[in-house]
Each structure stands twice: as structure tokens, then as C-alpha cells.
Amino acid sequence: MEQNQIPQATAKRLPLYYRFLNNLNHQGKKRVSSKELSEAVKVDSATIRRDFSYFGALGKKGYGYNVEYLLGFFRKTLDQDEVTEVALIGVGNLGTAFLHYNFMKNNNTKIVKAFDTNIEKVGTDIGGVPIFHIEELEENMKGVSVAILTVPANEAQTITDRLIDYGVSGILNFTPARITVPEKIRVHHIDLAVELQSLVYFLKHYPLDL
Amino acid sequence: MEQNQIPQATAKRLPLYYRFLNNLNHQGKKRVSSKELSEAVKVDSATIRRDFSYFGALGKKGYGYNVEYLLGFFRKTLDQDEVTEVALIGVGNLGTAFLHYNFMKNNNTKIVKAFDTNIEKVGTDIGGVPIFHIEELEENMKGVSVAILTVPANEAQTITDRLIDYGVSGILNFTPARITVPEKIRVHHIDLAVELQSLVYFLKHYPLDL
DNA sequence: ATCATATTGTGAAATAAATCACGACGTATC
DNA sequence: GATACGTCGTGATTTATTTCACAATATGAT
Numbered sequence: 323m324e325q326n327q328i329p330q331a332t333a334k335r336l337p338l339y340y341r342f343l344n345n346l347n348h349q350g351k352k353r354v355s356s357k358e359l360s361e362a363v364k365v366d367s368a369t370i371r372r373d374f375s376y377f378g379a380l381g382k383k384g385y386g387y388n389v390e391y392l393l394g395f396f397r398k399t400l401d402q403d404e405v406t407e408v409a410l411i412g413v414g415n416l417g418t419a420f421l422h423y424n425f426m427k428n429n430n431t432k433i434v435k436a437f438d439t440n441i442e443k444v445g446t447d448i449g450g451v452p453i454f455h456i457e458e459l460e461e462n463m464k465g466v467s468v469a470i471l472t473v474p475a476n477e478a479q480t481i482t483d484r485l486i487d488y489g490v491s492g493i494l495n496f497t498p499a500r501i502t503v504p505e506k507i508r509v510h511h512i513d514l515a516v517e518l519q520s521l522v523y524f525l526k527h528y529p530l531d532l
Numbered sequence: 533m534e535q536n537q538i539p540q541a542t543a544k545r546l547p548l549y550y551r552f553l554n555n556l557n558h559q560g561k562k563r564v565s566s567k568e569l570s571e572a573v574k575v576d577s578a579t580i581r582r583d584f585s586y587f588g589a590l591g592k593k594g595y596g597y598n599v600e601y602l603l604g605f606f607r608k609t610l611d612q613d614e615v616t617e618v619a620l621i622g623v624g625n626l627g628t629a630f631l632h633y634n635f636m637k638n639n640n641t642k643i644v645k646a647f648d649t650n651i652e653k654v655g656t657d658i659g660g661v662p663i664f665h666i667e668e669l670e671e672n673m674k675g676v677s678v679a680i681l682t683v684p685a686n687e688a689q690t691i692t693d694r695l696i697d698y699g700v701s702g703i704l705n706f707t708p709a710r711i712t713v714p715e716k717i718r719v720h721h722i723d724l725a726v727e728l729q730s731l732v733y734f735l736k737h738y739p740l741d742l
Numbered sequence: 743a744t745c746a747t748a749t750t751g752t753g754a755a756a757t758a759a760a761t762c763a764c765g766a767c768g769t770a771t772c
Numbered sequence: 773g774a775t776a777c778g779t780c781g782t783g784a785t786t787t788a789t790t791t792c793a794c795a796a797t798a799t800g801a802t
Contacts, residue, residue: 331759333737337729341708355779364710367779368761375781383780384768406732415632419625423724431728468732492735494728498551500574508738510731511574512722514633518641518704519547521720522616522678525702527543528718541789565749577749578791585751593750594798 332373338363339373340400343393355386402430409466411481412473413438413453416496420470421449433470435462456481460488468492475499542583548573549583550610553603565596612640619676621691622683623648623663626706630680631659643680645672666691670698678702685709
């Protein structure tokens, strides 16, 4: 579990930096300054320098950062060499979108199993991911410790309880339900309706600039 | 544009509160304490009280909050009576998921138009939303000031530029690209790969509790 | 009525994160 | 190699958000 002095806000930005560094590397760019990176990822350059500095002195004054070096560093830091296997629960429209989404491109995470109640889907695969029946969740979860939850809201808690009994340690919850879990389990909520509604709220109530 | 002393963090939670209050109301519950609500939405009760207090004294000591009153109050505050029309750009898997998603249920936002390049989709509708060709974006955007962007990353900036020229004021960007916009335009990024990757990072690097 | 209990609303404190601003130092040029 | 320039790394500051903790007060039971 190692050193944990990195602020959460920084940790959330790391995957973003990683992806953009990958892009730069593919473009053949050898160096990048915090200012350039700032324009690409839309994060203040001082924030980027501060973020990087938690990992030590990665850049050179007057030069910037060596793209390849930084990339190699982040690959290790983000455990890019070790693939995390993920299960997807609920193959509806949103779930299907994930199955088609190629997370692996710049990424260390891979959806390896999907589950649904619809008999017509069970036994098939989408985007190369086999679909099992939810009743057989436990038998087929082997080695998977992270789940993406894209089931109807009213089933969210029931499935969550089973995932936790099974031993999952992280859940990415796309349902509008706020699930209850033991404190050892980490849950990230992404609530699409709330995101849209809060954007609309900001537009109506906050000054147009800034 | 009115009073804007509400912290952004609070504003982001308002739609969430609203939805849960709606649920409670449907369940016939007449009163709710910050503690109960806290358990439901997973937000600290002191934070909830503080959030509500920005709008004045909405509760009663020793009693809690009257569900119906609070709901009515938020309906006005969140402009629930006035529907915001939204366009969806890019009818791929993720876009399709949105079209099937019934935002209107507890919500003042409605996807009224969709756009795609695929001729086979153009002219049809999904979830009651008509699909137009992206070439006819400008002709069909009438009255729409918010767009959900679910196109391939490499098209994100081009479409964004057109949306802005047209006069859109808010964009919910689901592409991995960080789009560049004038400062008057509000963009919310939701980066699915980053969300998954940062969950995995937290699991590996942060203490299991807290 | 009285009293025990519940729960708000909020000052004050704590925590977290972003930003400023600049000295130090490496690079590039002549 | 001296000089001008660019960019990092970071101490200090500012801003934002959460949390503590408790006086004030309404409720509900007897």
C-alpha cells in the first residue's frame, strides 16, 4: 500500500497526465514544459508542477520534462505493467458502451467478464467479453476485484451486497442509487443525471466568465 | 444570474438532494433529518445542514426538514419548472445509452435532438429523440444551448468549434479529449477511462479504510 | 406545564487544494 | 565562457471545503 502522501486531487489527475504524455510520445515529442502540458490538459501549470513534484524532481530547469522519461516513471507509478481485471455488471445500453470501449489502449484495466439477467445475452460476447448470468456471479468472478455497476437503480444494492460478499474491493457505480458498503470498500459514484443537471445549474446561476 | 454565494461543491450536490427528496416524498415520508438524509446520500450530515443553510433556515430544530416544503423550495431553486433542452452529438454506444436514459423522470433536462454521421441512423429516432446528420447541426439546434458530446475523441474539437459558433453555452464532454473553448463557455469533462483508472489507483495506493 | 430529547444552524477550527511568485539552475547562443 | 532566457521546484499565501461541537429551540411524552 506504500507511501500515501499524494493528495487525492493529484491522484485523480495522474491518469489524465499519463494519457496525454502517451499522445505526445506517439507524436514523437521529446520534451514538454508544464506550460504546454497545461494547455493540453486544461490544468494550471503550477498545479502540474506541484503534482509532479510529489514524486520528486522529474524535470530540468530551463528545459521542461523529458516525455519518455516521465512516461516511464508514470507507467511504474500507475502500475501500468500490471493489468487489473474488471467485471461489468449489467449489460444494458450503458454497459454495452463500456464493453465496446477499448480501455486497454492506454490503460492497465480490462473488462474481462460481464453479467446480466437477460437470457438472450447470456452466453454471447460483446467486444470480446463473455456474458454470464448474474446468478452465476460468484462462480465466474475469479481474480476480479473491481466491478463496474450499470444495473437498474433498484437492483444496485442487492448486487453490491453480493459483490462485497464475494470479495470485490472497488466499485464504479453508474446507477443513481447511493450504495451502502463496508468502509473497507471504495466506491466511486458517477451520476450522469446529476452531472447534466449540475452543468445546467451552473450555467443559470454562475457568472459566465471565470 | 442572481446571488452566487453558494459554493460550487454545494451546487454539485443539489441535484442529488433533490432526487432523494423526491424519493422520500413518493414514499410518503413527511419529515427527514439531516442524519437520515446523510445515510441515504452518503454525505456528512453537517455538510448537508451547511448546504441547506446557504438558502436560509429551511428546517426546524428538534424536528428536521419538512420533505414537501424542502422539495418545493429546491424545485424553484433548481428551476425544475423550466425545461432545459439538450442536444446529443454522437449516437454511438454511449450516446445511445443517453437516449434511452429517461432524464426527465426527476429532472428538468431533456434531450430533444441527436446528431450523427451515420446515414443509417439519420432520420430514425431512438427513445423518441430524432436523429439528424451532423452536417445539418446548425439548422436543427434551434433553442438548444447545452450539448452532450459523445463523439470519437479526434472529432471532439471540430464539433466543439461548431457548437460554439452556433451559440451553445454548456458542454458535457464524454470524450477523452480536453476541448478548448472561449472562457464564456462552461465545459464539464467526464472521462470514463480516467474514472476507472483512478479508482484502481486509489485501491492500490490508499489505505483500505477511511 | 414541565422536562427529556432531537435536531437545527453556525461560529470556529481543521483540512485540503490551488495559486502566486521567485530563487536556483540548466540550456542555448554568440 | 559569459550572458540572456526559460522553466522547474517550492515556500508562502490564498481560497475552498469539510468537520467539530454546541447553544438555541422545537417537539413530544407524561
